[in-house]
Amino acid sequence: xxxxxxxxxxxxxxxxxxxxxxxxxxxxxxxxxxxxxxxxxxxxxxxxxxxxxxxxxxxxxxxxxxxxxxxxxxxxxxxxxxxxxxxxxxxxxxxxxxxxxxxxxxxxxxxxxxxxxxxxxxxxxxxxxxxxxxxxxxxxxxxxxxxxxxxxxxxxxxxxxxxxxxxxxxxxxxxxxxxxxxxxxxxxxxxxxxxxxxxxxxxxx
DNA sequence: AGCACGATTAACT
DNA sequence: GTTAATCGTGCTC
Numbered sequence: 001x002x003x004x005x006x007x008x009x010x011x012x013x014x015x016x017x018x019x020x021x022x023x024x025x026x027x028x029x030x031x032x033x034x035x036x037x038x039x040x041x042x043x044x045x046x047x048x049x050x051x052x053x054x055x056x057x058x059x060x061x062x063x064x065x066x067x068x069x070x071x072x073x074x075x076x077x078x079x080x081x082x083x084x085x086x087x088x089x090x091x092x093x094x095x096x097x098x099x100x101x102x103x104x105x106x107x108x109x110x111x112x113x114x115x116x117x118x119x120x121x122x123x124x125x126x127x128x129x130x131x132x133x134x135x136x137x138x139x140x141x142x143x144x145x146x147x148x149x150x151x152x153x154x155x156x157x158x159x160x161x162x163x164x165x166x167x168x169x170x171x172x173x174x175x176x177x178x179x180x181x182x183x184x185x186x187x188x189x190x191x192x193x194x195x196x197x198x199x200x201x202x203x204x205x
Numbered sequence: 206a207g208c209a210c211g212a213t214t215a216a217c218t
Numbered sequence: 219g220t221t222a223a224t225c226g227t228g229c230t231c
Contacts, residue, residue, distance in 0.1 A: 052212070061212075071227060088213050089224030095212085108212055128215095138213050182212050207231080217221075 013164040015156040018079035022098040022105040026053040027197045029096070031170035031204060034112055036144040037161045044117030044144045046134060047167060050110040050198035052180045054095070056103060061183045061190040064104035074152045075104035082162055084141070084151040091138035092147050096155065096164075110137045110181070113201050174203035 013032065018025055035045035054062035063072040063085070074083040075097055083095040083106045095106035112134045114121050121143045125133045134140045141147065146162070155163050177194040 054212075063212080066228075069228070085212085086226060087211050089211085089226075091211095091213050091224095093212065110212085132215095136213070142214095180212070185210085186212095208229090210227090210229105211225105214223090215221100216223100218219085 007166050009165070009167055011166050012156065013166060015078075015080040017164075018096060018098050018155070019100060020098070022053040022055045022107060023195060025096070025098045026051045026107045026195070027175060029107060029109075029164070030175060030197055030199050031167055033115065033165040033167045034109065034140075034144075035116065035163055035165060036146060036150075038145055039161075042117060042120055042145070044114075044121055046112040046115040047204055048109060048112050048164075049201060049204075050196070052108045052110060052197070053098075053105075053195040054108060054180075055105045055195075059190055061180055061186045061193075062104070062106075068104070072104070075106050076102060077152065080154065080156040082150050082153050082155060084146060084148065086148070088138075092141040093137045094141055094144075094146050094150070108137055109140060110196075111135050111198065112140055113204060114143070168205040170199055170203060170205060174199045176200075 029048050029051050032048050037043050057064050064075050068076050078101040079097050081097045083097050085093055094109045097106050099105045114133050121133050124143050134143045154160055176198050178196045179192045180196045183191050
């Protein structure tokens, strides 16, 4: 997204950011700062390094492929809300709902660079090496304390406990793309379509 | 009611 | 590189 000249670092990303094309949202989330604030005020987060687009009922890699269910209902809701789901019997995953209300699409957050609440994150990640704190979608949810309670919450309300902030823009040529991860039984072309966007930590300005 | 599987992770060899 | 862990979800019977 081309940032408007009057957007300052630290401003929260508005709903109009999420109501755009899902690929565009995924690409422009890179470098922005994800923040989670718990009820007790504990604050954790970091810069987004990796994200994947999941687009509607036609995309056979997207949970929306089999229609609206209790689990994936958030994807049909308004943009700028969280879609948080449970998988593999033990893991939570964080997505941001995109496009217009009624059009199921979302961006999966796969990796962030920890920048806030690092002591809390280290404890939640059981003193593992720093590079393993948030380099996976379920690791992010574990590290930031995101679970079922966050499904459906509004990222754009003034008092939200989960939101995204503008940060220094990354250069366009730092963005890399590739197939989405973990879609083992998904048919082509959806299995290989390059809807994963990522940057190296060293390319963060 | 039963069952196969998953937008993964961690702990193995 | 390989595989067990672990259970809600959605589909079939």
